[in-house]
Amino acid sequence: MTVQQIVDALGLKVLSGDGLLERAVSGGYASDLLSYVMAKAQPGEVWVTLQAHPNVVAVASLTDVACVIITEGIQPDEVTLAKARQEGVILLGTNEDTFRTVARLAALGLEG
Amino acid sequence: MLSELSVAAAEGVELLERPEEPAVESKVGGGLSGRELTKVQELVYELKIGEVMTREVVTIGPEQTIAELDELLRVNGIAGVPVLADGNLVGIVSVQDLIRALKAGALQEPVARWMTANVITLRQDESVIEAVRAFARYRVGRLPVVDDEGRVVGIVTGGDITRGLLRALELGYHAEEVSRYRASHIFEDIESDETSLRLRYFIAPRDFARGGEASRKIKRALQRLGGHPSLVRRVVIVAYEAEMNIVIHSDRGGELLVEVNPERVHVVATDDGPGIEDVQLAMTPGFSTAPDWIKEMGFGAGMGLPNIQRWADEFKIESKPGWGTRLDIVVKAGRQRALGRGPAERNVR
Numbered sequence: 340m341t342v343q344q345i346v347d348a349l350g351l352k353v354l355s356g357d358g359l360l361e362r363a364v365s366g367g368y369a370s371d372l373l374s375y376v377m378a379k380a381q382p383g384e385v386w387v388t389l390q391a392h393p394n395v396v397a398v399a400s401l402t403d404v405a406c407v408i409i410t411e412g413i414q415p416d417e418v419t420l421a422k423a424r425q426e427g428v429i430l431l432g433t434n435e436d437t438f439r440t441v442a443r444l445a446a447l448g449l450e451g
Numbered sequence: 452m453l454s455e456l457s458v459a460a461a462e463g464v465e466l467l468e469r470p471e472e473p474a475v476e477s478k479v480g481g482g483l484s485g486r487e488l489t490k491v492q493e494l495v496y497e498l499k500i501g502e503v504m505t506r507e508v509v510t511i512g513p514e515q516t517i518a519e520l521d522e523l524l525r526v527n528g529i530a531g532v533p534v535l536a537d538g539n540l541v542g543i544v545s546v547q548d549l550i551r552a553l554k555a556g557a558l559q560e561p562v563a564r565w566m567t568a569n570v571i572t573l574r575q576d577e578s579v580i581e582a583v584r585a586f587a588r589y590r591v592g593r594l595p596v597v598d599d600e601g602r603v604v605g606i607v608t609g610g611d612i613t614r615g616l617l618r619a620l621e622l623g624y625h626a627e628e629v630s631r632y633r634a635s636h637i638f639e640d641i642e643s644d645e646t647s648l649r650l651r652y653f654i655a656p657r658d659f660a661r662g663g664e665a666s667r668k669i670k671r672a673l674q675r676l677g678g679h680p681s682l683v684r685r686v687v688i689v690a691y692e693a694e695m696n697i698v699i700h701s702d703r704g705g706e707l708l709v710e711v712n713p714e715r716v717h718v719v720a721t722d723d724g725p726g727i728e729d730v731q732l733a734m735t736p737g738f739s740t741a742p743d744w745i746k747e748m749g750f751g752a753g754m755g756l757p758n759i760q761r762w763a764d765e766f767k768i769e770s771k772p773g774w775g776t777r778l779d780i781v782v783k784a785g786r787q788r789a790l791g792r793g794p795a796e797r798n799v800r
Contacts, residue, residue: 373695374754377688378761390749394695397663401670401687418660426667 340364340447342406342429345385349433349443351408355420356429364405367449369441373398380404385449387440391415396422396430405429410437494619495612500582501575503615504596504605510535513542513563517552520544520562533595533603534566540595540603542566572597573607579615582607635677638713638791647712648676648791654697654722655704659748662698665707666691676711676791678784685762685782686716692755693720693778699741699750700725705775713789715764720778727770734760734768 343360346353353360368380369387373394380386382403388395391413399407406429409415415423415430423430433440511520511532523532524546531545544566552558552565571589573582573596585594586609596605638646650672652665669690673683690707697705697720705722727733733740734756741751760766765781784790 371749372752372754373749374692374752374758376749377691378754378758388749392748393660394662394748394750397667398691401663401666401691422660 340449342385342431345406345444345447345449346431348447349408349440352432354409354415354430354432355423356406356427359427359429362405362429364449367441367444367451368404369437377402385444387437387444389413389437391419393419393422395419396426396428399423399428399430400426406431408433408440410435410440490620490623491616494616494623495580495583496578498579498615498619499575500573500577500579500596500607501605503579503611504575504607505611506605508533508595508603508606510603511544511562512536513566514561516559516561517549517565518558520549521553521558524549530608531593533570533606534562535603538602540570540572540597540601542568543570543593543595545592570595572601574598575604579612582612631675634675635791637676638789645712647710650709650711652694652707652709653704654694654701654706656698656701658698662695663691665694669707669709672709673711673716673790678716678790682716682782682784682790686718688762689759689780689782690718692758693718693780695750696720696755696776696778697722699745701775711790713784713791715781715783716790718778718780718782720780721775723775724773726772726774726776727768728772730768730770733770 340363341360342362342364345351345364346360363383364385365383366381367385367387368376370376370379371388371390373390376386376388376398380402383405385406385408386399386402386404387408387410389410391409392415395407395415396419408431410433412432412434414432420430509523509527509529509532511523511534513534513536520532524530531543533540534542534544542563544562548565548567552560557565571585571591571594573585573594575596575598582594586592593606593608595603596607598604633640637648650669652668654665655661666687670683670687673686678686690709694707701722702725703723705720708719708721710717710719732738735753736757737753739746739751739753745751756768759778759780762782763780764783765779767779768776770776
């Protein structure tokens, strides 16, 4: 499964990384606590969170997750978006909450 | 500066997609990632017109006929030529001019009657972006390049620029490969009884926007040194936690000192305060002294020090309230996975 397929299936808004959506997704992880994400998110997974500040980009880049889905319709500020574009990090947005988002990812066949 | 850059990028992309060169266009337009696009942006400023232009210029004389022009363009497979009279540039004539002349049945008329006499020219030492801008501004597809005396020394088209950029990108790619290869063999190439590499990173307090940058640089350095992905991952986790501890808790910032040798990575994180009251308590998973506004950002889960403990092979913490904190963290490379000795290089990604 690719990021693009997830974007289409869940109707996500692409906030950054338009050109990079063909990346493969291997699974997922959801948490808003960055230490847990650092320790547990694996390269190539989708990370679901409601955090939307610049350090999310740093953590996404360090863990090499495939993309970040920011829930609850929270909009990252321009600093965060610029950093994401610079580091080639895909940020996606949804108005749904984290539980609903993860449920839909699971229905697509993604595992934790 | 930023807006100027994005204008340049937009113009650059428009140029790359010029329909004149479909094969090259699809190659460039199709697979450029964000990072490569930034590189293209840099290159349109760095590359000089003299480096990309065509030097063997096909020209025509002003008194030659439209029929001759037709023949010249067809034989050479080009879409326009400068018009020279006694070696001096007097005009430029393109396939559009040819079509207009043919419609008017002017096959035997001189080129001088149909050419553009006011020629915009470029110089060899100008950067490629000047050509890109001129193409967009004057809506033309090619421009002659002249020297100080106004003599034509070349001609530049959108296709020339596209090919020049691709060539430069490829060269840059090879340079990256070479430097990566060299870095990954550094400990073999330099003889001593014990060689290590010391990297120092200064961390500013409360600078959340830049938090994680030192760790990102450490990650890249270890990848270049040929570190195995599992080693890189462990070092990145401990470095990030140590870095964010300094960002979150220190008054005056601190530093990460990373010493790399083939067998292990040693990270020393120091700051000048405030220091930890009860180290034992700070090591307890879930314990945090971070204020609420920091916790709301997802930091201060009380997992920083426990995370370091978990991923390090050796971990020592010294702290004195009012003085500061020093973390000593060692992550070992493990057998067969030595750093900077080449074999792990194929794992670099």
